[in-house]
Amino acid sequence: MMNHLHEFLVFSDSKQNRSVLHLEDSLTAFSQITKIPVSYFDTEGRYCWSTLPEERLCNANLEYEKKGTPCTRNLLASMNISLSLPDAYIFMCEAGLIHLCFALIASGKEYGFLMAGPIAMGNDMEKMIGAFFRKTPAETMDYTCLMTLLRKMTLYTPREIAYLSTLFQNSVTGAISFSREEDLRAQRNQEQSGISSRLQQMKKEQLTLEYPHASEELLTSLIKSGSHDACQKQFSKYIEDIMVFEGGNLSITKLRLIAFITHLLQHDDTWQRNCENLYALEKINEAKTLRELMQIGKTLIAALADTAADRFYAGSSPVIKKLILHLNVHYSDDITLQKAADMVHVNPTYLSTLFKQETGLTFTAYLNRLRIRHGEDMLLNTNLSVTEIAMAAGFSSPGYFTNVFRQVHGITPREFRKRPAK
Incomplete structure (x- = not known):
């Protein structure tokens, strides 16, 4: 890990490049006074540098920066929002802690993000720690590191956090200019x-x-x-x-x-x-x-x-969640259990068992229910024929569509369409 901000943050303007050293001093002073780490992330949201690297609570999160985790999604989403704001963006992370994000933009180009935090908000440290543990999966944390860092944190009121935000922003803009x-x-x-x-x-x-x-x-x-x-x-x-x-x-x-x-x-x-x-x-x-x-x-x-x-799907299996999201969009494709298993890189037998265990339905039953829902919508809101709807919903034939539809509703698609509107 490089030790200085100027090793990562490089502007196209030479004057601003010279100011990066001043910026590092300013952010270090902010952290020494407040005991709140300030970290620099590149334009892709990757962590690069911090004023207090050993004091970052995120170090205790074993899943930190892994793609697709709630923590990473929340971080990237907040960075995206900060790009459109002239001031520091205050947001709460998945663990219930506060962060301050300031996007570095000059002459229409993005240069990354400065993040101050995490910051604990409240009036009772024990309650804050309890809430933190309830929101954080146990298997993702290094508890030895975590408890040491939590005990060092100071609790702030919402008003104090607003003051910290102003101080943080002034520490940045006072050292280097960003005209929007x-x-x-x-x-x-x-x-x-x-x-x-x-x-x-x-x-x-x-x-x-x-x-x-x-x-x-x-x-x-x-x-x-x-x-x-x-x-x-x-x-x-x-x-x-x-x-x-x-x-x-x-x-x-x-x-x-x-x-x-x-x-x-x-x-x-x-x-x-x-x-x-x-x-x-x-x-x-x-x-x-x-x-x-x-x-x-x-x-x-x-x-x-x-x-x-x-x-x-609110279960715990990433395999099933990935598959269900795929089926929701591609339900009309020619999808078999084998093709689904290949897509999520597991054995078909294992997928069949896991799918039934997680959803209460077999893979085929779930897919048919999904197709029937779309068939219902087309029956009520289009003038397509039953044959056209069967094909559009992904069924292999109108007869199979009718049989499955009757199993679900007790009537045929034509009878369903003719029912008086409620």
């Missing part, structure tokens, strides 16, 4: 130019400008399926389509996005009761560029997909 206004203007001009070019191309090709219903419906389907990566990719296309439809009007696009998410979750009382979710919606309003809107929106959309995934 010029970058924001350049970014907005570049984005508007891209939208104008696309509109001109559509006019040239005599394409009709319509609201992107298909793009919105696909995004909704991917979110509900729990497909984390797929819905983030589709989200980018959806927002770009909305921007073109609205002629590059970022304000209207933000309102469209808020309306879309609100409609998607209108019956989700749990989500609506969580103030952090409402705060995330407010962040959409604060976006000053399309890029910022993309970053905030992707974080929120990914969280919605993760919540949906947990509803489909």
Whole structure:
């Protein structure tokens, strides 16, 4: 591990490079006074350097920085949000501890992130430690290291954390300058130019400008399926389509996005009761560029997909979770137990046993139930024939679709379609 910040943080501007030494001194002074480590992460979210490397509580987490863990997802999501904010971003990690994140951006280029923390918040250290252990899987922790570090932590009130945030931000900006206004203007001009070019191309090709219903419906389907990566990719296309439809009007696009998410979750009382979710919606309003809107929106959309995934499967097997998320998106493909086993790299017999143990259904029964749900939706909301629906849902024949449908509902697909609406 390298010992100095300037060995990692290199700017394109020579003046700012000379200021990195001053920045390191400033951050070290912050840490010596507060006893809170400040760490530098590169643009990919990889940990590189810290003012107090031996005092980082994250050192006790054996799963720290492993791809796909809740801790890593939370860290990356928070870094993405900080990219759109001019001030330090205060967030709570999976273990219930507070972190302060400041994105280093100059002349439109990202140079990484500075993270102060973790910081303990509350008024009772024993209660804080108890809550920490309840939220942290035992098998992921080095308890000897953990207890030593926890006992060294100071408890702070919310007001004190706000003061710490100001002190941390001043420690950074006082040592090295990061001007955002010029970058924001350049970014907005570049984005508007891209939208104008696309509109001109559509006019040239005599394409009709319509609201992107298909793009919105696909995004909704991917979110509900729990497909984390797929819905983030589709989200980018959806927002770009909305921007073109609205002629590059970022304000209207933000309102469209808020309306879309609100409609998607209108019956989700749990989500609506969580103030952090409402705060995330407010962040959409604060976006000053399309890029910022993309970053905030992707974080929120990914969280919605993760919540949906947990509803489909809340068990402990990563193999089954991976398979179920795949089935939710690719249910209409030609999927067999053998192909599924090859995809998750396990023996078919083992997968069959584990799947039944974790879900209460055989692999085939689960897949058929999933296909039937989509078949029901098409029966009620499209004019497709039963044969077309059977094929679209992934069944090998209309007869097999009808037989499975009758087993589930006690009536045929045609009878189901003819039932009076409730």
